[in-house]
Amino acid sequence: MAIPMQRLGGRALRSADNDDVEREYDRLRDLARAENDRAHQASQRSQDAFRSGDHDASQKHSRESKQHYARRDDYNRQAADYIFRENNAPGKVDGDTIDLHGLYVEEAERILEERIRAGQRRGQQHLHAIVGKGNHSTGHVQKIKPKVEELCGELGLKYRTEENAGRIYINLQGGEPVKPGQHGAGAGAGHGGHTGHGGQPQQQQQQQQQHGNQQQSDMEELVGKVLPKVLRKLEKACCTVM
Numbered sequence: 001m002a003i004p005m006q007r008l009g010g011r012a013l014r015s016a017d018n019d020d021v022e023r024e025y026d027r028l029r030d031l032a033r034a035e036n037d038r039a040h041q042a043s044q045r046s047q048d049a050f051r052s053g054d055h056d057a058s059q060k061h062s063r064e065s066k067q068h069y070a071r072r073d074d075y076n077r078q079a080a081d082y083i084f085r086e087n088n089a090p091g092k093v094d095g096d097t098i099d100l101h102g103l104y105v106e107e108a109e110r111i112l113e114e115r116i117r118a119g120q121r122r123g124q125q126h127l128h129a130i131v132g133k134g135n136h137s138t139g140h141v142q143k144i145k146p147k148v149e150e151l152c153g154e155l156g157l158k159y160r161t162e163e164n165a166g167r168i169y170i171n172l173q174g175g176e177p178v179k180p181g182q183h184g185a186g187a188g189a190g191h192g193g194h195t196g197h198g199g200q201p202q203q204q205q206q207q208q209q210q211h212g213n214q215q216q217s218d219m220e221e222l223v224g225k226v227l228p229k230v231l232r233k234l235e236k237a238c239c240t241v242m
Contacts (some may be wrong), residue, residue, distance in 0.1 A: 032076045098127065
C-alpha cells in the first residue's frame with residue numbers, strides 16, 4: 001500500500017529568504033515525482049503484459065519500474081539532505097532545536113526520533129522541534145505536529161506546544177515539559193534559558209563554539225546515517241506534496 005508523503009508548509013526554507021535554495025529543492029522533489037510516475041506506468045505495463053501472457057515483456061517492464069523507483073529514492077534523498085542542511089546549519093537554529101521544514105512527514109518522524117535519542121544519550125534536557133503551523137497546508141491542517149506528538153507518546157516523553165504554535169517543546173528526560181514563560185536550567189537550555197548577565201564572555205564564546213561543533217556533528221550523523229534508512233523504509237511510498 002502506498003504511503004502518502006506530505007511536506008511541511010508551502011516553502012521548504014523556514015526563513016523563506018533564499019529563492020535559489022528553494023528552486024533547487026523543488027527541482028529535486030519534482031524529479032523524484034516524475035520518476036515515481038514513470039515507475040507506476042512501468043509497473044502497470046508489467047501487469048498488463050503478464051495478464052496477456054507476455055512474461056518476457058512483463059519482466060522487462062518490472063525491471064524498468066524498479067530502476068525508476070531507485071532514481072526516485074535518490075532524488076528524494078538528495079532533496080531531504082539538501083534542505084535539512086540548509087535549515088539546520090549552525091547559526092540558523094540553536095543547538096537545542098531541530099527544524100523539520102521541507103521534509104516529508106515520514107522523513108521528519110524518523111529524523112526526529114534519531115535526534116531525540118542522540119540528545120538523550122548526551123543527557124540533553126530538552127529539544128525544540130519546529131513543526132510548522134500548517135498555514136500552507138490544505139485546510140490549514142498541521143501534518144507533522146500530530147506525528148511528533150504520536151512519536152513522543154511512543155517514546156514516553158512529555159511535550160507541549162510553545163507560544164509559537166509551530167514549535168513543540170519536548171522534555172527528553174521523561175519529566176514534565178516546562179510551562180510557558182519558564183525555562184529549565186541545564187545543558188542545552190535556550191530561548192531565554194540563560195538567566196545570568198555579564199560574567200565570563202570568553203567562557204561563553206567557548207561554550208557557543210562547542211555548541212556549534214556538536215550541532216554540526218549531530219547534523220552530519222542525521223544526514224549520513226538516518227536519511228538513507230528513511231528512504232529505504234519509504235521505498236514503496238507515493239510522493240505527493242501537500
